[in-house]
Amino acid sequence: MKQTIIFDLDDTLIHCNKYFHKAIDAFCNNMNNWFSEYSIGLLEIKSKQQEIDIERVVREGFADTHFSTSLIDTYCYFSKKTGRNKNKNEEQWINEIGESAYAKDLECYPxxxxxxxxxKEQGHNLYLYTAGNPIIQKRKVERVNIGHYFEERVFVTPHKNAQVLEGIIKKEKLDKNSTWMVGNSMKSDIMPAVEAGIKAIYIPGLFEWSYDNVVLKDEYLNSFKTVKSLDYLMDMFLEEQCKAY
Structure with missing residues (x-):
């Protein structure tokens, strides 16, 4: 029996968050130096940046400018809080370090x-469903040369939730009984999938983001499986085929 498998892209198939963590560490270290006389610690800076970043994602979705803007907003917040004058050279550096998270060479997961x-050889229908800017996300797909696995079945959206996923399921006329969502985000991948009535496979990412910290209702706890890495999927879906016979 063919299954429909919907893959997330960032931090499921290719690395993403580690580049943002690296940029955040560089930002926080420089902020700590710039504001050293005001007794503002690294933890306070990092917590405020996460707070601002998550608020912007919830409000605007995964826009390609949200990360750099969250860094600038954090800088402005502490400038106002301390009365320290803003510096154009510092702001330019912050924009550059924010943009650097998008400019890294793409690295695929093992x-x-x-x-x-x-x-694909087993005959399953493969979909890609990712959040972000359509141009940037589709360029990533081209750069890692995986477009032929999904063909026209690539969906990019600023917000990932149950409503958007339901729309894809209806548009593509997918059978919920044989449709799976595979992703690293409990909030963006797993929770919307089980709420939409499909099965899900959770592959915890290597780098945590507080945005993803959600608790599923008890009724959904048996609606998804957790595996350690992508390679578990090969045997898992072979077993699904065998169950049909």
């Missing part, structure tokens, strides 16, 4: 190509 090849 077994990505092996898994996609295996699932």
């Amino acid at each position: 077994f990505m190509i092996d898994v996609l090849n295996c699932l």
Whole structure:
């Protein structure tokens, strides 16, 4: 029996968050130096940046400017709080370090190509469903050369939630009984999937983000499986096929 498998992109198939964590660490270290006389610690700076970043994502979705803007807003917040004058050179550096998170060479997760090849050979229908700017996200797909696995079945949206996922399911006329969502985000991938009535596979990311910290209702706890890495999917969906016979 063919299954429909909907993959998330960032931090499921390719690395993403580690570049943002690196940029945040550089930002916080410089902020700590700039505001050293005001007794503002690294933890306070990092917490405020996360707070501002999450508020912006909730309000605007995963726009390509949200990260750099969250860094600038954090800088402005502490400038106002302390009365320290803002500096154009500092603001320019902050913009550059924010943009650097998007400019890194893309690194695929281990077994990505092996898994996609295996699932395609098994005859499953593969979809890609990712958040962000359509131009940037589709360019990522081209750069890692995985577009042929998904063809026209690529969906990019600023917000990932149950309503958007339901829309894709209806548009594509997918059978919920044989449709799966695979992703690293409990908030953006797993919770919307189980709320939409499909199954899900959770692959915890290597880098945590507080935005993803949600608790599923008890009724959904048996609606998803947790695996350690992508390669578990090859045997898992082979087993699904065997169950049909």
